Amino acid sequence: MRRARKPTLAVTLPIPLASVLVIVLAGCQADESAGSAAPGDEARAHLRQIASEAPAEVAQGKRRFEQNCSVCHGPAADGTAQGPPLAHKIYEPNHHADAAFTLAVRLGVRSHHWRFGDMPALPHVTDDVVGEITAYVRWLQRQVGIQ
Numbered sequence: 001m002r003r004a005r006k007p008t009l010a011v012t013l014p015i016p017l018a019s020v021l022v023i024v025l026a027g028c029q030a031d032e033s034a035g036s037a038a039p040g041d042e043a044r045a046h047l048r049q050i051a052s053e054a055p056a057e058v059a060q061g062k063r064r065f066e067q068n069c070s071v072c073h074g075p076a077a078d079g080t081a082q083g084p085p086l087a088h089k090i091y092e093p094n095h096h097a098d099a100a101f102t103l104a105v106r107l108g109v110r111s112h113h114w115r116f117g118d119m120p121a122l123p124h125v126t127d128d129v130v131g132e133i134t135a136y137v138r139w140l141q142r143q144v145g146i147q
Contacts, residue, residue: 050140061136083116086140105130
């Protein structure tokens with residue numbers, strides 16, 4: 001005699017997306033108490049000066065960042081009381097690939113490096129816009145030696 005199976009909810013992700021998600025989440029096991037998220041006043045001023053001189057090739061990403069991200073992540077990706085700095089070594093490409101930014105915007109992020117709380121999904125921000133923002137953030141990171 002067969003038992004009836006209970007219905008289950010399954011989420012199916014394309015294999016490349018699921019693989020990236022697994023890699024991103026596996027790499028995100030840093031200690032939440034690791035240092036202060038916000039840079040010091042001198043470093044913040046330096047980062048904001050750099051951001052003010054962003055070249056034309058990242059100008060659109062800078063504008064999109066200011067519109068969609070700066071309230072929490074600071075005007076120069078330097079962090080605020082609401083969110084961590086993205087111009088920080090934790091977000092270097094070897095630890096958080098570009099796809100991690102897209103997934104964070106699409107799905108939101110559970111707090112895991114800092115104690116700011118969870119980041120909500122931002123469904124109004126398209127993948128193309130995230131790509132422009134990511135290019136700007138990567139440019140900022142390179143300016144302060146984050147490769």
